[in-house]
Amino acid sequence: MHAEQQASLDAVLETVHGVIRRFDRSYLIGCQKEQRFPQELWAALADSGLMGLGVDEVDGGMGGGLGEAAAMVQVLARHGLGLLHLPLTLFSRHVLVRHGSSEQRRRYLTPTVTGDKKFCLGVTEPNAGTNTFKIQTTARKGEDGQYRVNGQKIFISGADEADYMTLITKTPGAPHAAFDPKASLSVLIVDMKSKGISMQPLQIQVTEPERQFIVFFEDVAVSADCLIGEEGMGARYMFDTLNPERLLLGAMAIGIGHFVLAKAIAYAKIRAPFDEPIGSYQAVQHPLARAWAHLEAANAMLLQACQRYDAGEEAGALANTTKLLASEAAVEAVNAAIQCHGGYGFDRDYDVITFWPLARLLEVAPVNNQMILNFLSEKVLGLPRSYGRRTKPGQ
Ligand SMILES: Cc1cc2nc3c(=O)[nH]c(=O)nc-3n(C[C@H](O)[C@H](O)[C@H](O)COP(=O)(O)OP(=O)(O)OC[C@H]3O[C@@H](n4cnc5c(N)ncnc54)[C@H](O)[C@@H]3O)c2cc1C
Structure with missing residues (x-):
C-alpha cells in the first residue's frame, strides 16, 4: 500500500475509533430489543464525515475508496457495531456515485452523506430469486412521460427506514428489450413514500436492528429523471455494484467473526470446570486458532481486492473470493465460539448465538456462495457454465 493510501486509511480508522468510543455493543442490543433504528450511531x-466515504468532495463526500469504506465497516463490526444498513446504503448509492447525473447526485447522494437520507436495494423477487434476469417488476412509461412501476420485491432490508430504493426493474420500452432480457433492465431511484408502495414485514431470524420486507408496487408513478443513466443498461450498472457489495459484506463478516472470537477467547481464559481454564486445552484452542487464521486469510484477500478495485482494475475474482472466504470464516468463528461457551453459547444474554443467523445469512446473501463458486469455476477456471441451461423447473 502506498504511503498516501495508508495515511488516508489511518485517518479513517482514527475517526471510526472516535465513534466507537461513544457506542458499545449494549447500545446496539438495546436498539435490537426495541426494534428501532440506531439513529444516534x-x-x-x-457527523464525523464517515458517511461521505467513497463520495467525491464535489458531492459533499470525503473521497476515499472502497478500502477505507470496508475498513470502517469491519472495525465497527469488530466492536459489536455491525450495522447491515451501513454497507447497504454504501453499495445501494454506489450506482449514483458511478452513473448518476450531477443533479441526481445532488438530490439523492449528498443527503446520504449528511445522514439525512437512507437507501435500500430492491433486487430480489419471489419467483426470480438468484436469477435477476427473471424479475417481473416492470416500469412502463405513460403518456405523461412518467414511469408506472408494478410488481414486488422480497427480503428488502431496511425498507421501512429507507427514504429511497435503488430499484432494479424491467423497462419494456428499452431499445433491445424485446430480444434480450438483460437489455430490458433499468435502475430507478424510487421515493419510498410514493403513492402505491406498501410493505409487509417478514419474520426473519437475524438479530439486527434492520428488518426485511416484501415491498409491493402498484402503479407507482416515478419521474423519468429518476432513471439512472440509460434505459436497458441496468444490468451493467448492477454489475458495477456487485464487487462493492461483496467486499463490504465480506468486511462485515470478518468483523463479526473477530468479535465473537474475542468473546470466546476471553471466556476460555476464565471458564474452568476442571479447575484449569478450558482455554488451556488444545481441543478448545485449535478451533479458535483455526478460525482466526481463516478470518485473517479472508482479510488479506479483502485488502488485495479493495486495492485492485480502487486502482480501477478488474476485481471480480478477488471480490468473489473475499465474500466466499469471509462468510465461511465468520460461520467457523461463530461455531467455534458457541462450542467454547458450551451451554451458555445458546443463551441469548451471552450474545454468541445471536451472531449465528447473521453469519449464516452472509453465506446466502447478497448472493449465495454457490453462485460465487459458479463464477470462479466459469470465469477463473474456464469451466463450462453449470446452470441456466433449462428454462423451466422439471424440464
Ligand atoms: C436477511 C436477508 C436480507 C436480504 N436483503 C436483501 C435486500 O436488501 N435486497 C435484495 O434485493 N435482496 C435481499 N435479500 C435476498 C437475498 O439476496 C436472496 O435471498 C439471495 O440472493 C438468494 O435468493 P433466493 O432466496 O431466492 O434463493 P434461490 O435463488 O431460490 O436459491 C436457493 C438456493 O439454491 C442454490 N442455488 C440457486 N441458484 C444456484 C445455482 N445457479 N447454482 C448452484 N446453486 C444455486 C443456493 O444454495 C441458494 O441458496 C436478503 C435476504 C435475506 C434472507
Whole structure:
C-alpha cells in the first residue's frame, strides 16, 4: 500500500475509533430489543464525515475508496457495531456515485452523506430469486412521460427506514428489450413514500436492528429523471455494484467473526470446570486458532481486492473470493465460539448465538456462495457454465 493510501486509511480508522468510543455493543442490543433504528450511531457516523466515504468532495463526500469504506465497516463490526444498513446504503448509492447525473447526485447522494437520507436495494423477487434476469417488476412509461412501476420485491432490508430504493426493474420500452432480457433492465431511484408502495414485514431470524420486507408496487408513478443513466443498461450498472457489495459484506463478516472470537477467547481464559481454564486445552484452542487464521486469510484477500478495485482494475475474482472466504470464516468463528461457551453459547444474554443467523445469512446473501463458486469455476477456471441451461423447473 502506498504511503498516501495508508495515511488516508489511518485517518479513517482514527475517526471510526472516535465513534466507537461513544457506542458499545449494549447500545446496539438495546436498539435490537426495541426494534428501532440506531439513529444516534448513524448520526455520529454522518457527523464525523464517515458517511461521505467513497463520495467525491464535489458531492459533499470525503473521497476515499472502497478500502477505507470496508475498513470502517469491519472495525465497527469488530466492536459489536455491525450495522447491515451501513454497507447497504454504501453499495445501494454506489450506482449514483458511478452513473448518476450531477443533479441526481445532488438530490439523492449528498443527503446520504449528511445522514439525512437512507437507501435500500430492491433486487430480489419471489419467483426470480438468484436469477435477476427473471424479475417481473416492470416500469412502463405513460403518456405523461412518467414511469408506472408494478410488481414486488422480497427480503428488502431496511425498507421501512429507507427514504429511497435503488430499484432494479424491467423497462419494456428499452431499445433491445424485446430480444434480450438483460437489455430490458433499468435502475430507478424510487421515493419510498410514493403513492402505491406498501410493505409487509417478514419474520426473519437475524438479530439486527434492520428488518426485511416484501415491498409491493402498484402503479407507482416515478419521474423519468429518476432513471439512472440509460434505459436497458441496468444490468451493467448492477454489475458495477456487485464487487462493492461483496467486499463490504465480506468486511462485515470478518468483523463479526473477530468479535465473537474475542468473546470466546476471553471466556476460555476464565471458564474452568476442571479447575484449569478450558482455554488451556488444545481441543478448545485449535478451533479458535483455526478460525482466526481463516478470518485473517479472508482479510488479506479483502485488502488485495479493495486495492485492485480502487486502482480501477478488474476485481471480480478477488471480490468473489473475499465474500466466499469471509462468510465461511465468520460461520467457523461463530461455531467455534458457541462450542467454547458450551451451554451458555445458546443463551441469548451471552450474545454468541445471536451472531449465528447473521453469519449464516452472509453465506446466502447478497448472493449465495454457490453462485460465487459458479463464477470462479466459469470465469477463473474456464469451466463450462453449470446452470441456466433449462428454462423451466422439471424440464
Ligand atoms: C436477511 C436477508 C436480507 C436480504 N436483503 C436483501 C435486500 O436488501 N435486497 C435484495 O434485493 N435482496 C435481499 N435479500 C435476498 C437475498 O439476496 C436472496 O435471498 C439471495 O440472493 C438468494 O435468493 P433466493 O432466496 O431466492 O434463493 P434461490 O435463488 O431460490 O436459491 C436457493 C438456493 O439454491 C442454490 N442455488 C440457486 N441458484 C444456484 C445455482 N445457479 N447454482 C448452484 N446453486 C444455486 C443456493 O444454495 C441458494 O441458496 C436478503 C435476504 C435475506 C434472507
